[in-house]
Amino acid sequence: MSQARSRKVGVLVMSYGTPESLDQVEAYYTHIRRGSPPSPEQLKELTDRYEAIVGGFFPLRQHTDNQVKALEEKLNEAYPDIEFVCYQGLKHASPFIEDGVEQMVKDGITEAVGVVLAPHYSVMSVGSYIKRAQEKADQLGLSISFVRSYHLHPKLIEALSIRVEEALARFEGVSKDEVLVMFTAHSLPERILEMKDPYPEQLLETSRAIVEKTGVTRWQFGWQSAGQTGVPWLGPDILDVLQTVKDENKAECVLVCPIGFVSDHLEVLYDLDIEAKRTAEELGLRFERTRSLNTDPLYMETLGEVVHALLTNAVKG
The missing domain is CATH 3.40.50.1400 (Rossmann fold)
Known part of the structure; x- marks a missing residue:
């Protein structure tokens, strides 16, 4: 008989984001440039780079989708007393970080953890993701805590x-x-x-x-x-x-x-x-x-363990 799950936790999985197709490159680049559209030369250079990768296939979005799904499965398998639901939040593409937080609240999530698909902390990278998520969570009254780094796991x-x-x-x-x-x-x-x-x-x-x-x-x-x-x-x-x-x-x-x-x-x-x-x-x-981590089981276990450890420490606190 399966164990009853005593609590439900939303996990906001954050990453940089990427366009899903070549016709989205300009909007994506404009967002990175804080609303300033790229010059035709800049746009061509970036588009050419994407086209050089397997004819314009956009692997990052698919890999991120797979990582979010695999992490949710790993968390629910490893910690049967908690129901985990993973949400995606991207810095420069939809669904944006704020969209992920908003969706959690719409789904009735009251307890959440944020983790970034980047092991090393910088105020300019991971710190900026956390700031945006925290601001939206505060606005909507969602309790959320964050994994800051896991570079030596x-x-x-x-x-x-x-x-x-x-x-x-x-x-x-x-x-x-x-x-x-x-x-x-x-x-x-x-x-x-x-x-x-x-x-x-x-x-x-x-x-x-x-x-x-x-x-x-x-x-x-x-x-x-x-x-x-x-x-x-x-x-x-x-x-x-x-x-x-x-x-x-x-x-x-x-x-x-x-x-x-x-x-x-x-x-x-x-x-x-x-x-x-x-x-x-x-x-x-x-x-x-070296091969990228993508959905490597050891990487999924790393993410799962740092997310769970944050929840455990929060309970102790």
């Missing part, structure tokens, strides 16, 4: 380490000590350093944990996908690092592990698989990338 580190070891094996005939492992994440404006933002250090902590678990001896961190905003962004950029690999690292093989991203989307499928790979090949480097 053992199951996350295990999932990423498995991917590093698996990808290292693709360099046939090459010792893993000869491969430079480059961990990457989305760059942010340099001013976060003045704010003592934890983002850069959390990324290094994740990198070190993977290195310790895998026994990798050559590694470094590089940034990617910086915005073109006229202000300095965190560097060095991966494309610049690749230029120095042979001279500074005496390496011929590079493995990129994009620890700041949890799905296959534009920053992975274009910025790494097309742009960085092309640069590496031009430089005579062998290039591989």
Whole structure:
């Protein structure tokens, strides 16, 4: 006989968002630019990037949908005393973060948890998602708490380490000590350093944990996908690092592990698989990338455990 569930909890699963089709790219880009439409040149550049990914297929939306569904299943399977209902809230596309909060209230949810599909906290990324969700929840009288980061969760580190070891094996005939492992994440404006933002250090902590678990001896961190905003962004950029690999690292093989991203989307499928790979090949480097987490069971368990832990701590408090 199935156990009766004593409480119902809404889970707002937040992420960056993506257009669902090429004709939505302009509206999406305009939202990112806070209502300022892109120039025709800017729009063409972004549209061309999407078209370069499997002829314009938009994988991020599908991966996010799958992650939200898989997390709901994992939570209800792992914690039979609670009924979990997952809602999606996107930063730059519909359903927006505010839409997700509003839908929870419409569905009669009175207790909620928010979690972002990004393991590392920055006030400019995860912090901005939380701010928007909290403001809407306050407006509607919904009680909601938030997972801020989970960058050292053992199951996350295990999932990423498995991917590093698996990808290292693709360099046939090459010792893993000869491969430079480059961990990457989305760059942010340099001013976060003045704010003592934890983002850069959390990324290094994740990198070190993977290195310790895998026994990798050559590694470094590089940034990617910086915005073109006229202000300095965190560097060095991966494309610049690749230029120095042979001279500074005496390496011929590079493995990129994009620890700041949890799905296959534009920053992975274009910025790494097309742009960085092309640069590496031009430089005579062998290039591989670790598989994305997507709906990996260990990643779903990570999310499920951090959500449940927040509820448990709230009860204790």
